[in-house]
Amino acid sequence: MTALRLAGALAAAAACLSAGAFAQVGAQAPQAQVKMRAKADVACRPTSTALHYDCTIRLTNARTGEPLGGVTLTVGADMPSMPMMHSVRPVAAPPEPESGSYRARLALEMHGDWALQLNLSGPLRDRVVAIVRFEPGRAESRPGG
């Protein structure tokens, strides 16, 4: 019984700690559904260097469909089948002349499916994830990504 009391006390202490820690962010929850969201279309093609791909990213406002220009974009990548084990260092994606269009060159560690993390900052802070299959000589985005 002493053991169970100790476990209960530990759980209660952890719960109190968590509640205190999250009180600030928890209080902001009701406004969560009014912020603008970004949507991304990603098209990548191989370069002459093995495992290097040029990716064109078109960002739009998820609600209106308008191009999303003027944000600072970085692109990182992680492998869904090996989460957190193969992280590609985020690279900057400078804007292209076409509004809402950005370009990044990715250097991957291996072929396979990668979850591209598109990190937006500036006027809009957001993260959009796109799943792309990279194979020798080609790359294909998963629909809905």
Add this chain to the structure above:
Amino acid sequence: MDDYLVGVLSNIGIVSFIALSAWLLLLTGEISFGQQAFFAIGAYAAGIATALWGWPLGAALGWSAAIAGGAAVLVGVPTLRLHGLYFAIATLGFAEMVRLLFEQFHYRVMIDGELVGPNGSDGFRGIRYIFENDVGSLQFLALIYLLLAAALAGFMLLERSRLGVAFRMIGEDDTLAALNGLAVARLKILAAGLAGALAGLGGGLYAHLTTYVEPRVFDVMLGVHSLAYGLIGGLGTALGPLLGVVIDIGLLESVRAFAGYRMIVFGGLVAVLLIVRPRGLLDEALVHRIGRLFVRAPPAGP
């Protein structure tokens, strides 16, 4: 702080939860290849809670730990009667079952003109709580390590308690522990529940860090790694699995020369350590020796 460094530190913190989860079961003498299932349950539960139900993050994380812990207890009741290889296979089977169930799980809700929610094998996108509520990446990193510190403090207290001694006794020899009056089955189920809750909490944090989860994330690779961290880092202290995580994600990540060969290097490291130090780098003997350095020598007699 560099975004990449924040990302790597966040990964180390989150993986530590599932590593501690597998380590707790190792402490009771059971090898689980299935802790990724509770990580997955926690990730989906917390993601649904914030993205679809509009819960605050703290409540969602508590919910993820509770539901994963509850699932672990339910799985523990029939499987903890098994031992060794049989238990390991049972946990692996359960984890694959959970992963395949998430492949079939569809629960989408229209939010702000966009369908959000789990969509089978296409995954669950749009868990944007930290972006919609302006939680900075450093703030989220602090939350991860705050919770990890709380978990570690819990383990430190556990090690000094009768419960911790009971867990280690069961891990050494559960028949002998039962003969000494310990309720082995009940204590193992308690350990399984705590381990599941820890993994679920890690999963909840992971879903909010990446904003995206899919069933493939939770396959056996994650389970094998979480187990390997305890075996590399050592079974002598709760800092052992954390050391294992730091070696894998921290050290191997910083040495980019390994790049695509990293899994081979990691596998080799596990194999060598299992031969040279079967109970890991921080094994019980080393922890005891280190502990004695900090214990004052008794005063000299008259």
